[in-house]
Amino acid sequence: MKANEASKESRLLETAYKLFTRKGVKDTSIQEIADNADVGKGTFYLYFKDKYEIRDVLIYRKSKKLFNDAYKESKKQNFSNLTDQIIFIIDSVINKLIKNQVLLKFISKNLSWGVFNDTLKNVYTISNEEDTDGIYDLFIKGINEYKIKVENPKATLFMIIELVSSTCYNSILYEEPEPIDEFKPKLYGTIRKIIDE
Amino acid sequence: MKANEASKESRLLETAYKLFTRKGVKDTSIQEIADNADVGKGTFYLYFKDKYEIRDVLIYRKSKKLFNDAYKESKKQNFSNLTDQIIFIIDSVINKLIKNQVLLKFISKNLSWGVFNDTLKNVYTISNEEDTDGIYDLFIKGINEYKIKVENPKATLFMIIELVSSTCYNSILYEEPEPIDEFKPKLYGTIRKIIDE
Amino acid sequence: MKANEASKESRLLETAYKLFTRKGVKDTSIQEIADNADVGKGTFYLYFKDKYEIRDVLIYRKSKKLFNDAYKESKKQNFSNLTDQIIFIIDSVINKLIKNQVLLKFISKNLSWGVFNDTLKNVYTISNEEDTDGIYDLFIKGINEYKIKVENPKATLFMIIELVSSTCYNSILYEEPEPIDEFKPKLYGTIRKIIDE
Amino acid sequence: MKANEASKESRLLETAYKLFTRKGVKDTSIQEIADNADVGKGTFYLYFKDKYEIRDVLIYRKSKKLFNDAYKESKKQNFSNLTDQIIFIIDSVINKLIKNQVLLKFISKNLSWGVFNDTLKNVYTISNEEDTDGIYDLFIKGINEYKIKVENPKATLFMIIELVSSTCYNSILYEEPEPIDEFKPKLYGTIRKIIDE
């Protein structure tokens, strides 16, 4: 009983992530997840309603970690201005996704917009753990601190996040319209234009 | 035999569109499509490989029509500059999607990025019908004509399209971060900034 | 719950045998087998990969029983020579097939040669149950015991078995080229010639 | 219209044989046969009732040709005795099947016993073309000519043919119980024993 000591729930989550990224959500059966997690099929239903719940939990957790890690790193730096910090965070996330394209594919392919929005909101809005603010709070605080004029901060942040996520998917994975390294300067230039009016 | 005069293929397409938008692609069976189109189940397979082919054909056709109509309208106007024309086209598309949110949902929910990109490329690149250029050609020509300086037109257009499509989905359907009418000016402002350097 | 006490697997096997012999394998659907066995369709797949697996299992079991029973009977007799014992076993099998022509048809019609050979080999080679040797072992042992000269016992036995099985099918079922009772003496005469050189 | 001059019927037969031997009868559809024969699907039904009729015709023709060729060859030789001639014919057929194992597989795999019997009967009984007697007639005539004593010629011939066909299938294709070249002498030895009493 020493082996497989991780809780059944986390074993299910890890197994599901491996299978989802390897074979896609649709082609992974609950049977497979349970088998590979060394857990009875019925046990799956003790923790998750169905395949799609476990997928959503995974997207939520993975995205949250991605943003929080980037945010924490940014706090170790000293920025003289908010825009720099925002771009630092974005750059950090992008770099992680470049290194972990499997994660990028999984998050992008499976985010029904509802989940994605909730996720983002939770990630950059809520500071439910420790003392980390979300990126949204950071943005608001930063605006006040640096006395920047932004008409509608929510809409602005929204626009930035949507722009980043939708363009990076293609640029990283398909180098379309150009490889991510060449695309980055233009992207960051655009973000600066959006923030600094 | 007067009823159902439309070709079986178009009846299948129309029926599929109705069912897809009402119940989603996943929850629509081929049986249902065939039944509602008053056509044998085998006949479906005469025209389409599977459910996903008919879905892709629908997305392709609907998107194409959307862009082409907007483009044609734009040609009736007189613009003194390219950016205005681009924004006119975008505004026209957005207005149509506001009126037809079912279409917006269908296109957004079901576009695997591959299909979407192909679709867009075909739509705004190829001039396979009449003498209409695609939006991409328009953009390139306009840049030359108006002697605008744009470093990488492809990347720029890509950024615009991604920005528009991802933000409008939420703004139109969920009024997040704000209703589309309030969001429009900011969006168009950002687009101007992206084009005009 | 007293009815249908036999295990689901054996109920499936019995039902399949009934349907296969009545309607043929090709015209029996898995649905039918499951329905008649009072078992869910999915349950079928719990025990068998497909229709052909259940068919092969049936052939294997039925043939095995046929040979083993005949072999056991032969051991109750006292034979002064090996050929007599072999012919006794063959005669015993033939007599059973005369009485059970449905079984004869089923086995003959459905034996892909591969299966048949495996079956036979398993049946007359392996002594996996009790202390019964297979007919092959019996043959080898008998050759040594009675000091009979047989150049290649494997080929000889093979020839006998093929001869018996292919001729009896027609003789029993169609009385071609003559009824089995008239054919038997010639057949046994030939077998004696093959063994005794 | 010069291409494909062979009659549609023979084109269908040739195509079916190619497909049947490559993919098996079950996995060949009428559509495929018609397509590859450059013939409309409906045309198939003008010439054959279904897939199994075309298969039976093929088996019949191929087997007939096999025996007739061997028989004709035997007539070019001078035999001092019937047994030698019979064995010559059998050897000739076997040699052809060794060279054309695809044909061997096709004939064996697909001969429902009914077809096989009819085929054989037609082949070695009936002299429907030219002046060639069948093998059966040859056998009867030979018995009279050479004044050989054979109690029941029909049963004897039947036994020989069954023995040859069932053993050779395994020996040629699977070298079981031994390769055909090693098996031949024993087989012919056995045949001699069966004929010469």
Add this chain to the structure above:
DNA sequence: GATGAATGAGCATTCATTCAT
């Protein structure tokens, strides 16, 4: 909590056959 045998709804897909042209 944990299990996995049992279930059967649900679906895609194939294909022989028909028949109007």
Add this chain to the structure above:
DNA sequence: AATGAATGAATGCTCATTCAT
């Protein structure tokens, strides 16, 4: 005679879900 669009019956198979243990 020749065709091939249209058909829909037939079937294999998967898999989420239940529930008795």
